[in-house]
Amino acid sequence: xxxxxxxxxxxxxxxxxxxxxxxxxxxxxxxxxxxxxxxxxxxxxxxxxxxxxxxxxxxxxxxxxxxxxxxxxxxxxxxxxxxxxxxxxxxxxxxxxxxxxxxxxxxxxxxxxxxxxxxxxxxxxxxxxxxxxxxxxxxxxxxxxxxxxxxxxxxxxxxxxxxxxxxxxxxxxxxxxxxxxxxxxxxxxxxxxxxxxxxxxxxxxxxxxxxxxxxxxxxxxxxxxxxxxxxxxxxxxxxxxxxxxxxxxxxxxxxxxxxxxxxxxxxxxxxxxxxxxxxxxxxxxxxxxxxxxxxxxxxxxxxxxxxxxxxxxxxxxxxxxxxxxxxxxxxxxxxxxxxxxxxxxxxxxxxxxxxxxxxxxxxxxxxxxxxxxxxxxxxxxxxxxxxxxxxxxxxxxxxxxxxxxxxxxxx
Amino acid sequence: xxxxxxxxxxxxxxxxxxxxxxxxxxxxxxxxxxxxxxxxxxxxxxxxxxxxxxxxxxxxxxxxxxxxxxxxxxxxxxxxxxxxxxxxxxxxxxxxxxxxxxxxxxxxxxxxxxxxxxxxxxxxxxxxxxxxxxxxxxxxxxxxxxxxxxxxxxxxxxxxxxxxxxxxxxxxxxxxxxxxxxxxxxxxxxxxxxxxxxxxxxxxxxxxxxxxxxxxxxxxxxxxxxxxxxxxxx
Numbered sequence: 157x158x159x160x161x162x163x164x165x166x167x168x169x170x171x172x173x174x175x176x177x178x179x180x181x182x183x184x185x186x187x188x189x190x191x192x193x194x195x196x197x198x199x200x201x202x203x204x205x206x207x208x209x210x211x212x213x214x215x216x217x218x219x220x221x222x223x224x225x226x227x228x229x230x231x232x233x234x235x236x237x238x239x240x241x242x243x244x245x246x247x248x249x250x251x252x253x254x255x256x257x258x259x260x261x262x263x264x265x266x267x268x269x270x271x272x273x274x275x276x277x278x279x280x281x282x283x284x285x286x287x288x289x290x291x292x293x294x295x296x297x298x299x300x301x302x303x304x305x306x307x308x309x310x311x312x313x314x315x316x317x318x319x320x321x322x323x324x325x326x327x328x329x330x331x332x333x334x335x336x337x338x339x340x341x342x343x344x345x346x347x348x349x350x351x352x353x354x355x356x357x358x359x360x361x362x363x364x365x366x367x368x369x370x371x372x373x374x375x376x377x378x379x380x381x382x383x384x385x386x387x388x389x390x391x392x393x394x395x396x397x398x399x400x401x402x403x404x405x406x407x408x409x410x411x412x413x414x415x416x417x418x419x420x421x422x423x424x425x426x427x428x429x430x431x432x433x434x435x436x437x438x439x440x441x442x443x444x445x446x447x448x449x450x451x452x453x454x455x456x457x458x459x460x461x462x463x464x465x466x467x468x469x470x471x472x473x474x475x476x477x478x479x480x481x482x483x484x485x486x487x488x489x490x491x492x493x494x495x496x497x498x499x500x501x502x503x504x505x506x507x508x509x510x511x512x513x514x515x516x517x518x519x520x521x522x523x524x525x526x527x528x529x530x531x532x533x534x535x536x537x538x539x540x541x542x543x544x545x546x547x548x549x550x551x552x553x554x555x556x557x558x559x560x561x562x563x564x565x566x567x
Numbered sequence: 568x569x570x571x572x573x574x575x576x577x578x579x580x581x582x583x584x585x586x587x588x589x590x591x592x593x594x595x596x597x598x599x600x601x602x603x604x605x606x607x608x609x610x611x612x613x614x615x616x617x618x619x620x621x622x623x624x625x626x627x628x629x630x631x632x633x634x635x636x637x638x639x640x641x642x643x644x645x646x647x648x649x650x651x652x653x654x655x656x657x658x659x660x661x662x663x664x665x666x667x668x669x670x671x672x673x674x675x676x677x678x679x680x681x682x683x684x685x686x687x688x689x690x691x692x693x694x695x696x697x698x699x700x701x702x703x704x705x706x707x708x709x710x711x712x713x714x715x716x717x718x719x720x721x722x723x724x725x726x727x728x729x730x731x732x733x734x735x736x737x738x739x740x741x742x743x744x745x746x747x748x749x750x751x752x753x754x755x756x757x758x759x760x761x762x763x764x765x766x767x768x769x770x771x772x773x774x775x776x777x778x779x780x781x782x783x784x785x786x787x788x789x790x791x792x793x794x795x796x797x798x799x800x801x
Contacts, residue, residue: 464651
């Protein structure tokens with residue numbers, strides 16, 4: 157070990173180069189994983205807090221309703237079953253109705269989302285999203301529209317809007333409602349299409365005092381899209397307790413984009429990691445090979461004195477292992493350190509078209525990073541193993557040297 | 568074979584082949600090396616001295632013939648078995664590049680003991696004692712690059728004998744040394760031969776060293792042309 161360290165200290169430049177060949181891939185991977193994790197979590201949080209929850213109870217589809225969610229005429233039995241289910245952190249009743257919003261001669265196809273304002277606000281942080289006017293209050297007639305829709309319909313707070321409900325199961329109906337607030341949606345599509353109304357107002361449009369389209373649920377203990385255990389447990393239990401005519405859909409079914417992104421992300425990250433590992437491994441192979449070449453006479457001497465081939469191989473592999481361990485650990489520390497520094501400054505803000513594009517797809521215009529110790533450890537361990545494996549061939553070559561020829565070797 | 572023969576060769580031949588060109592280096596060498604002998608192999612450049620030492624040391628394989636070490640034939644041994652044989656029975660001193668540069672004098676001396684698996688405390692004590700005995704213990708903690716060529720060769724001799732091998736083979740150990748250092752080194756080897764009973768066989772083309780040996784083997788063109796025992800050598 158001492159000799160290996162001295163060998164490494166002897167040619168500091170090569171040792172540094174080898175160290176960097178291990179460090180850089182690990183650092184990049186930790187950083188890249190940090191970025192991917194944070195953005196995946198961001199997408200997941202946005203979708204599940206603002207839109208879908210972790211799961212929803214919905215009515216079984218009995219007849220074609222087009223893009224409209226089937227109505228639950230009276231979900232009290234489903235709510236009773238939900239109350240008996242363990243692990244539910246939060247739930248609320250929601251009524252989503254396809255409608256036409258008209259102001260003057262301008263109109264847009266939208267969804268009226270009837271909510272219980274006091275329940276939806278703490279989770280969706282709706283009050284924080286209001287950019288003009290105020291958010292809903294139970295019993296107060298009025299709607300809150302997205303910035304995008306407000307722009308398209310050219311409405312302001314205080315303007316009156318005509319909503320023409322067109323749910324296939326509820327029939328046509330129309331109401332007038334004042335715009336009491338304008339909100340900033342996390343995703344531009346939502347801002348263009350979703351109008352918030354008090355549940356009572358939406359039920360008036362659906363011509364039913366008890367109708368709902370979903371009971372939105374958040375399950376306790378879920379911090380990200382990979383936490384499946386708690387969700388599967390709660391959903392399974394709920395499915396068993398619900399009366400006939402209901403179904404439970406989890407977020408994977410409700411926001412397939414996040415699940416798809418997650419599904420794509422894993423192989424993409426694996427491919428990128430493999431490329432980094434291969435490049436790092438090649439550099440390690442090259443530098444260890446050069447080191448063996450330069451030390452041919454010394455290795456010949458060691459073999460002449462009676463060292464076994466295994467011993468010579470171990471000598472080289474121990475050196476490679478030391479660099480691999482140091483490089484991998486440093487890479488992880490540098491990556492984690494950089495992530496912490498970036499996050500201490502509030503992430504990496506995007507601006508202009510890039511920021512708009514991110515908002516359009518429901519992602520934060522500020523790039524955040526998060527440390528996943530497991531991934532950092534895995535990246536480090538994998539790169540360290542790749543480095544040692546890469547050193548195997550030069551080590552084997554060293555062990556196969558003919559002592560006499562090796563001692564005659566001239567650089 | 569004499570009961571005291573440490574090493575014996577029978578019709579030892581070595582031919583180097585480069586493509587279709589064959590260069591005979593040894594053309595049938597029969598030798599017996601006995602315990603406690605202090606033998607020089609002399610001869611001009613290209614006479615086969617180094618080749619003979621490499622074959623005797625198991626560093627190379629003969630084209631034909633046989634070598635016996637302590638009565639055991641060396642042909643047919645695998646590379647790992649030959650390595651084990653070198654480690655346990657043979658000490659080496661080479662012409663140059665004898666020491667491992669990243670190890671101190673003490674560590675270089677103890678290196679073969681480490682390869683043998685001896686405990687650190689034991690091998691350090693043994694190496695340090697030998698260095699003291701040879702009067703070079705003051706360099707124990709220095710790296711080879713910090714001592715002279717003559718001192719380096721003395722350390723190489725110390726390393727060769729520290730594990731008490733059956734025979735020490737030295738290939739032109741004085742080739743890179745000045746006269747005084749050369750004589751010092753040969754005297755050191757002779758002292759170890761006499762005091763510790765170590766058997767030495769060294770190759771040289773330096774005539775000044777030959778009156779210090781008790782047996783002189785002369786090689787010319789790969790053949791032994793003279794084998795003289797000088798009982799009063801040294």
